[in-house]
Amino acid sequence: MHHTIQVHNLVFKYPDGTRALDDVSFTIAPGEKVALVGPNGAGKSTLILHLNGILRGEGQVRVAGMEVGANANLPKIRAAVGLVFQDPDDQLFSPTVFDDVAFGPLYQGLPEKEVRARVAAALAAVHMQDYAARVSHHLSVGQKKRIAIATTLSMEPEILVLDEPTAGLDPRARRDVIKLLRELPQTMLIATHDLRMVAELLPRTLVMDQGRVVADRATPALLDDEAFLLAHGLEKP
Amino acid sequence: MHIHFLDPYHAGRSPIHQLDPRVKLVLAVAFILTASLLPFGAWPSYILLLALILSIELLTEMGIAYFLKRAFLALPFMLAALPLIFTVQGTPLATFTLGAWTFTISVEGVERVASIAFKSWVSVQMAIVLASTTSFPQLLAAMRALRIPKLLVAIFGLMWRYIFVLADEALRLLRARAARSGARRDAPYKTGGTLAWRARVTGGMAGSLLVRSFERGDRIYAAMAARGYDGETRTLPLPALQTWHWLVLGAGLIIYILIWLVGALIV
Numbered sequence: 191m192h193h194t195i196q197v198h199n200l201v202f203k204y205p206d207g208t209r210a211l212d213d214v215s216f217t218i219a220p221g222e223k224v225a226l227v228g229p230n231g232a233g234k235s236t237l238i239l240h241l242n243g244i245l246r247g248e249g250q251v252r253v254a255g256m257e258v259g260a261n262a263n264l265p266k267i268r269a270a271v272g273l274v275f276q277d278p279d280d281q282l283f284s285p286t287v288f289d290d291v292a293f294g295p296l297y298q299g300l301p302e303k304e305v306r307a308r309v310a311a312a313l314a315a316v317h318m319q320d321y322a323a324r325v326s327h328h329l330s331v332g333q334k335k336r337i338a339i340a341t342t343l344s345m346e347p348e349i350l351v352l353d354e355p356t357a358g359l360d361p362r363a364r365r366d367v368i369k370l371l372r373e374l375p376q377t378m379l380i381a382t383h384d385l386r387m388v389a390e391l392l393p394r395t396l397v398m399d400q401g402r403v404v405a406d407r408a409t410p411a412l413l414d415d416e417a418f419l420l421a422h423g424l425e426k427p
Numbered sequence: 428m429h430i431h432f433l434d435p436y437h438a439g440r441s442p443i444h445q446l447d448p449r450v451k452l453v454l455a456v457a458f459i460l461t462a463s464l465l466p467f468g469a470w471p472s473y474i475l476l477l478a479l480i481l482s483i484e485l486l487t488e489m490g491i492a493y494f495l496k497r498a499f500l501a502l503p504f505m506l507a508a509l510p511l512i513f514t515v516q517g518t519p520l521a522t523f524t525l526g527a528w529t530f531t532i533s534v535e536g537v538e539r540v541a542s543i544a545f546k547s548w549v550s551v552q553m554a555i556v557l558a559s560t561t562s563f564p565q566l567l568a569a570m571r572a573l574r575i576p577k578l579l580v581a582i583f584g585l586m587w588r589y590i591f592v593l594a595d596e597a598l599r600l601l602r603a604r605a606a607r608s609g610a611r612r613d614a615p616y617k618t619g620g621t622l623a624w625r626a627r628v629t630g631g632m633a634g635s636l637l638v639r640s641f642e643r644g645d646r647i648y649a650a651m652a653a654r655g656y657d658g659e660t661r662t663l664p665l666p667a668l669q670t671w672h673w674l675v676l677g678a679g680l681i682i683y684i685l686i687w688l689v690g691a692l693i694v
Contacts, residue, residue, distance in 0.1 A: 244602050265618055269609025279639060280599040283632040294607040296624065299616030327638060345609055 194220055195241060195253055195349065195379065202236055202247030210236045211247055212401035218379060225388040225409065226381040228398035229423030234381040235276070237398070238351050241379070242271040254348050269298060272342025272376070276353040278334035282326035287318070287337050290326055294345035312344035313337075316370055332363025336370065343374075350376040356384045385427040389413055397422055435558045441488040444560045447672050448569035449665070454679040455557040459550045461683040465690040467542040472690030473549075479682065480552050487560055494552050494559075501544075501551040508543040512536040563587050572665050581660045589647075593640060600632050 195218040202211040211233050218224050226234050239245040243258045251258040254270040275281050284290040291312050295305040313319050316336040321329070326337060335355065342350065355371065356364045368387055371378070380392060388395060388409055395412050397405035399422045405412060412418070416426045438444075443451075458480075465472050484494045517535030524530070561569075567587075570580045610618045619625065648656075668676075 239602065242606055244605055265608065265610035266612050267609070268606060269611060271606075273603075273606040275599065275603050275606075277599065279635070280596070281603040283600055283604070283635045284628065285631055285634075289628075289631070293604075293628065294609060296620050297608050297618060298611050299618050299620065300611075327635075341607060345607060 198250040200247050200249035209401050214403050216406055221377055223378045223392045225392040225395040226379055232398040233401040234398055235353055238353055238381055241351055242268050242273055269345050270348050272347035272350045274338050274342055274352040278338040281338040281341055287324050287326055288322040291340050291344045308344045312340040315343050316340045332359050335367055350378045352380045354382055356387055389427055436562045437559050443487045448561050448565040449572050450672050450676045451561055452569040455553050457683055458553045461687050462546045462550050468538045469690030469693055472686050473545050475686045476549050480549050483556055494555050497555050498548055498552045501547040504547050505544045508540050511540050515539055568665055
């Protein structure tokens, strides 16, 4: 059991000197489901991109027992952390759903039989078994979202990190995604504005504002603190 | 998160920055025209042009090194002129054979290549001065004021507006691919797949970018049409040129003509 996220004194500056992340520290234990909330521009997406080394800041990031700073670890870290981006169109760039879900396993060099098994399992996990031959481009946003989650599940990651999984979905598609996230056993960090989902799904919440983690609390207590939520641009659900 | 390094404009308060964009555009284009119209080997004129562009660079308060470094952009264009060393007939300088071929370097050829190299070098410097001291919207306004076809200016403007959006989109695609380019911790499989497979994936990404750009174009057009766009961009008129603008413009053009006359009379 080493699928933890440990972030210690992480600082990330843009080329113009703006501190997008300012001394961020937190630890997520194996199996925990944690929400990452905060206003637009708080640094949520920037933080997420540090968890598998796409961005590198100063400070320490350890994921699944590996130091993210070391180049030799990067491929293993990217296989261990499934990153689901906000816009599924960014993630679905192959001609068919199958090709997209198979990308991770193929990149890892797995034999064909295992690739097919992984794709089938990942599509089954998101309840999209019948869509393997479809063209991603023609799917609905909700379906694209679930396929995007499947493209990371096929890597059998230990940790799932999702950026706004419910943004832009209609109520039914949103409900489907929440149900799906509840079924998945991985350690989870979810960046979102959807506090109703947070209340339902994620027992612990990190609040970010202006590049800092301003709260790390149990979700029910946090959502009761209306004054604090308002002070950081959030609203009680 | 975003790509900003594409914009060559550097804000400043130097006299060159504050010069009216219309005057700047005309003088920059006329400078390049003067450089290209000068005969080959008119070195005194070339030196004058260099002195002029260096003085302008000094006036921008951005440091001459900034411009000289970027002016190396002109280097690839000089490659195209290189064969002239051998093809121009004249006083032979050196001869060598390569297999069945005999090459003769002529003095005239060398002079011509050196002239082309010099002309493109100073011209590129002027273009860099223009782009780094004039913001793109100002440049577009100047183009419109100078009666450059409106459709062309509109295309430049939209390209400038959306090239950053496209670059961001491409960046996000690349990140999404990098995020899934992993390796198993235990198994010793070779990662990365075959070259052909990687090429196919990259092709898919390019295709996806194209389709999304196309759709974005449709949406942008719909949004423009919804606000009454009829193929014509209307903007507020620029303020009239003041007397000193006209003086700068006139003085600049006279200097160019004098430099050209010096070159044309000498050769």
